[in-house]
Amino acid sequence: MLRYALKRFLSLVLSLAVASLIIFFVIEIAPGDPATFMLGINAQEDTVAALREELGLNGTKLSRYLSWVSGMLTGDFGTSYTYRTPVAQMVADRLKVSLPLAIFGLLLSVLIGIPAGIYAATRRGKGGDIAVMGATQLGVAVPNFWFAMMLVLLFAIKLRWFGAGGFPGWDKGFWVCLHALTLPAICLALPQAAILARVMRSSLLDVLGEDFMRTARAKGLTHLQAVWRHGVRNAFIPVLTIIGLQIAFLLAGAIIIEQVFYLPGLGRLIFQSINARDLIVVESVVMLLVFSVIVVNFLVDLAYAAVDPRLRSRE
């Protein structure tokens, strides 16, 4: 196990290194000098030079890449070109909205998708199955930001159960904030729940055909007991893979949904930064998104190896 974990860890570090190189050099291609941009075109030459020094823009590409990476390792993401505040602080502030939203969305998608998938599998070929499968086809096809607009029309404008957008801030209380994040989280969960339901259904159907399911029935369990104790548990492995993938991509999904609900999350930060050409912020947020995907995949792999020894010996 330790050897496997070590090997996976090395490949994690390598992936992060390659990804950071790609991000750094793509950003490097961008035209224009950040220091001139910050000070305006009428700035004195020596002021620009001083600022370049302060921002660490001098030096070779390699030395700047290394200082960027070592900075990130110690939690220093640099200073925003437009706001002159630490990027780490800005990102942390925005994550207070985006991260809870992503987690809320994940919870909803699991709570909806898994029971729906189990239900469909146990009703295979009957009306309930067909209805759930039809709903999942729709759930995958509906753009979730469009669904968000429709929910705003219905629940915020017509019924007035929810606000049309905005975020009160966590100091206004947990439930107020949860309420504000409910519609966005539902939209974020919609396609994910549909995918989870499909994977859960097909995985459970595979397991239901296994010999041990017949044994479980033969030893006197009712069909539902057998499905629950032996079927669902065994069917969970592929479902966990999908959930792992979803965790990583929910943060990116949240960025788009935030735009519909005017939430002050990572999304707003990144689009403002793109428009302001505040590339150091863009660089850090993209790295953060990629980092979360790679690390989550790493953790999922480790969790599997801990549970299933066969996966360890394969490498």
Next chain:
Amino acid sequence: MNRNMILGGGLSALMISGALLSLVWTPYDVALLDIPNKLQTPDAQNLLGTDHFGRDILSMIMAGARTSLGVALLAVAIGLAFGIPLGLLAAARKGSWLDELIMRGNDVVFAFPLLAMAILITAVFGPSALNAIIAFGIFNIPVFARTVRGGALSLWEREFIMAARVAGKSSIRISFEHILPNIVNLLIVQGTIQFALGIQVEAALSFVGLGVQPPVPSLGRMLADAQTLVILAPHLAIFPGLAIILIVLGLNLFGDGLRDWLDPRLRMARS
């Protein structure tokens, strides 16, 4: 043929022909602004109403769907153009450093959420339809490379490939002459699914301003324009959204049906 294929194929054919029809005819000219006639609700003149510039929404959807389909199609083409050779090469040199390099490269690209890729490209080169195509195209490369490699690996074990090797053909020739024709099915199914995804990607990227730029109409742009007006004129958002749903639903159903139809195991289980 099965039910999903017919239903999905019919639906996508209908939507795609509507989009293609816009090349020669739309009910109204989408470049013509008619401000006095703005924000009309659906009636006999404008079947789906008019937008904030008084443009006919049905015409806009037809022309916009054409852009969206074009973006998706080009991105799938990029994925195929790079993914096929990479996947074939990785399978032909299975287990070598080249295979390892290609697959690790795939993993790294795959770790970039699509949106992160689009953000990175847009931040540097500015927002445009072309950059949205490139972002989704790059995203597609590992998808197709994996599909091709997986399909090719099982073929390399087969006797007719062995025979071709014994006959002295190079692995490159075998890859293109014998392997590729036998995985076309897989590619069509995966291609259909990525094409459907592309419609949604165009919509999402254009919605947040990273994709198609005005004045070119696209389904995503229409939704972006509708966002500030949705309370005043819900039909501005409803109809382009429905168009996206119908296209994606049609393509996905078709892809699912095609996969079942092409998989002989499933076909035998049914008959």
